[in-house]
Each structure stands twice: as structure tokens, then as C-alpha cells.
Amino acid sequence: MSSISNTSTTSAPSPNGVAGMPISFLQIRQIIAGVCIVGGIILTLANGMNVGWAIIGLWLGLLFLKPLHGILVLYSIISIYPVLRIFSISLRPSDSLLSRSLDIIPANASLGNIISLFTEEEFLLWLWNSFIITVSVSVIGVAVASTGAYAFSRWRFPGRRPALIFLLTTQMIPAGMLLIPIFVIVAQLNLTNNVIGLMLAYTTTAVPFSIWILKGYYDTIPPDLEEAAMVDGCNRMEAFWRVVLPLSTPALSIVFLFNFLAAWSEYLVARVILQAQSVQTWPLGLADLIAQFDTDWGKYAAGSVFVTIPVLLLFVWQSKYLISGLTLGSVKG
Numbered sequence: 001m002s003s004i005s006n007t008s009t010t011s012a013p014s015p016n017g018v019a020g021m022p023i024s025f026l027q028i029r030q031i032i033a034g035v036c037i038v039g040g041i042i043l044t045l046a047n048g049m050n051v052g053w054a055i056i057g058l059w060l061g062l063l064f065l066k067p068l069h070g071i072l073v074l075y076s077i078i079s080i081y082p083v084l085r086i087f088s089i090s091l092r093p094s095d096s097l098l099s100r101s102l103d104i105i106p107a108n109a110s111l112g113n114i115i116s117l118f119t120e121e122e123f124l125l126w127l128w129n130s131f132i133i134t135v136s137v138s139v140i141g142v143a144v145a146s147t148g149a150y151a152f153s154r155w156r157f158p159g160r161r162p163a164l165i166f167l168l169t170t171q172m173i174p175a176g177m178l179l180i181p182i183f184v185i186v187a188q189l190n191l192t193n194n195v196i197g198l199m200l201a202y203t204t205t206a207v208p209f210s211i212w213i214l215k216g217y218y219d220t221i222p223p224d225l226e227e228a229a230m231v232d233g234c235n236r237m238e239a240f241w242r243v244v245l246p247l248s249t250p251a252l253s254i255v256f257l258f259n260f261l262a263a264w265s266e267y268l269v270a271r272v273i274l275q276a277q278s279v280q281t282w283p284l285g286l287a288d289l290i291a292q293f294d295t296d297w298g299k300y301a302a303g304s305v306f307v308t309i310p311v312l313l314l315f316v317w318q319s320k321y322l323i324s325g326l327t328l329g330s331v332k333g
Contacts, residue, residue, distance in 0.1 A: 033061035083308070090114065090302035113298035122277070123303060126285035130264060131310070133195050133281065137202040138259040142252055144203070145210030150240060152211065153218035164215075167208040175268060178205070183272050193276040201273060202263045210255045217251035218244065253321040260314060265307075282307050 040057015044050055063070030084104050091109040117123050151157075152164060182201045183192075191197030221244060229239040245252070267283040274280060280288075286303045289296045 029064045033064040036060035036064065086301045086304050089297060090305055092298060113302045117299045117302045117306075121285065121289075121299065122280075123282070123285065123306075125278070126280055126282040127307070129195060129279055130281040130283075130307075133198055133202070134260055134263040136199050137206060137263040138256045140199070140203050141206040141210050141259040142256050144207050145214050145255060146245065146248070146252065147240075148207070149211045149214035149218055150244065152215045154223065164212075167211055170205075170208045175205075179269065179272050182269060186273055192273055193279055195274075195279055198270055198273050198281075201269050202259075202266065206259045206262060210259065213255055213258075214248065214251055217248055221247055250321040253318045257314060257318055261311065264311060 037057050037060075040054045040060070043053035043057070047053060059070060059073060062073060088104050088106055090113050091111070092106045093108050093110055093112060152160060182204075186192055186197040186201060189197065189200075191200065225243050225247075226236075226239040229243050230236065234242060265283060267287065270281050270284055271287075274284060282303065286300055286307075289300045289303075
């Protein structure tokens with residue numbers, strides 16, 4: 001009589017982890033990411049504390065762990081690097097402006113270009129003129145476009161559709177073709193070499209596009225809200241001010257942003273209308289630093305860095321309205 005053994009057989013533990021279970025794809029990615037990070041640190045130590053290797057190792061590790069995040073980080077670096085190069089040139093001494101070094105902080109970095117930009121040039125005056133013109137154009141454009149778009153959205157009057165098509169057609173005309181008629185009108189008004197003349201020129205080109213954006217947004221706001229406000233005692237203008245405008249904050253912010261960007265960095269129309277040194281905007285002032293035989297690239301780069309700060313702050317301030325303002329007015333309902 002043979003006895004049956006009750007002892008159960010157990011497999012030997014696998015060196016790869018749990019007994020009998022292979023390594024998962026996620027674990028392989030984690031191992032490769034760790035190897036990349038450690039390799040980057042080792043190469044950094046071996047090459048005299050060159051942190052570039054550590055950064056590459058960290059990015060490769062992120063790419064294996066989170067491929068989408070790694071791609072976005074690479075895209076961000078590619079986008080930001082040209083701006084960092086401009087910042088690097090602004091810190092270079094005058095005797096090393098043409099250096100091919102790729103260091104963000106160059107050797108013998110100094111603030112000489114920045115100091116000379118503010119002391120030897122009228123950079124603050126250029127910024128002030130640009131700021132006054134840009135803010136005025138943005139505010140006037142929003143005020144005119146908000147009321148005009150409301151009329152196009154709420155009333156059906158004769159000539160409404162041709163007027164909308166005309167406003168859209170004006171956006172298809174290249175800016176160069178408008179220079180002569182704009183200059184003739186400004187000259188007839190005796191507004192050449194005057195910031196008011198440039199404001200009028202910018203406003204006329206900003207209002208049509210702004211009206212189209214705001215009209216599409218107003219179409220998504222139910223008229224019942226205004227009717228309810230008028231039942232409560234508001235007239236049409238009060239209903240527009242108290243109901244429609246607060247609901248249109250995202251679209252108004254985007255219109256303000258577009259008008260600001262268009263007027264802040266515009267060069268061609270400003271060059272035609274403004275000739276005097278006292279009314280120059282920053283694009284005209286920086287362009288004067290570029291001569292035929294000699295260009296002060298240090299000052300030019302320093303000025304380029306400073307003029308991006310207002311735009312950057314404005315984008316950060318209005319970032320919460322950027323997507324909603326561009327999309328909510330695209331579909332009626």
C-alpha cells in the first residue's frame with residue numbers, strides 16, 4: 001500500500017520579484033528611468049560638475065516614466081531657449097557680443113548694456129509712449145466694440161448683414177495697403193507726429209475684429225436675462241451694463257488682450273505716422289539701434305527683454321479667461 005504524500009510543491013522564488021511573475025512593463029520603465037538619472041549624476045561628477053548631464057538624465061528619466069510630460073518639457077525648453085539666448089546676449093560685455101558660447105549666464109556677465117540702455121537712450125520715454133497708446137487703443141477698442149457688437153447681436157436692422165460682411169472683409173486687407181490712406185487721413189487731421197493720430201489708426205483696425213468676437217459671444221447669452229432685468233425696472237442700457245457685460249468678461253478680456261498685443265509691438269504704421277524723437281514707441285526706438293555698419297546688439301537684446309515683461313504679466317493675469325473667451329462664443333445655444 002503506497003502512501004500518498006501530502007506535501008505540496010512550491011516554486012523557488014524568482015529573482016525578478018514575486019514568485020513566478022515576470023517584470024511588468026511599468027517596472028522596466030522605472031528601472032530604465034532610474035538608470036538614466038543615476039547615469040546623468042555620474043556623468044556630471046565625472047565631467048567637473050557639468051549640470052547639463054544631470055538635466056539630460058532627469059529628462060530621460062521623466063520621458064520613460066511619463067512620456068507625455070517628457071515631450072511637453074522638451075517642447076517648453078525649445079520654446080523658452082531663444083528667449084534665454086536674448087537674455088544671455090543682454091548680459092554680455094561689449095567685447096564679447098559675437099561670442100558663440102551657449103552659456104545662459106555668460107562669462108564676465110555684467111549689467112552694462114541694461115544701464116546704458118536707460119542712461120544713454122530714451123528707453124523709458126519709448127515705453128511710456130507705447131504704454132499710453134496701447135492701453136488707450138485697448139480700452140477704446142473694447143468700449144466701441146462691446147456696444148457695436150451688442151447692436152449687431154440683438155437687433156435686426158437694414159444693412160446688418162452687409163455691415164458684418166464689410167467688417168469681416170476689412171480684416172482681409174494687408175496692412176501695407178492701408179498705409180497710404182491712413183497717412184492721408186491722419187495728415188488731413190493734422191495728427192502726424194502725434195500719439196492721438198496713431199491711436200486712431202490702431203483703433204480703426206482693431207474694432208472690426210473685436211466686434212466679430214464679441215458678437216459671437218453675445219449670441220450665446222439668452223435675451224431672457226435682459227428681459228427679466230427690464231421687468232425689474234432696468235432700461236435697455238442698464239440691462240446691458242448690469243447683465244450682459246458681467247457675463248461677457250472672458251470675451252472682453254480676450255478682446256483687450258488682442259488689441260493690446262496688436263498695438264504694443266506694431267512697427268509699420270508707427271514708422272509712417274511718428275517721425276519725431278519725442279513721440280517714438282519702443283519698436284521705433286529699438287529699430288534705430290540697428291545701423292547700416294554698426295548695431296548695438298547688447299542694448300537691443302536688453303530692450304527686447306524688458307518689452308516682453310508687460311505682455312507676459314498680461315498673459316498671466318488673463319490666463320483664466322483665455323480658453324473660455326475663445327471657445328464659448330463659437331457655438332450658439
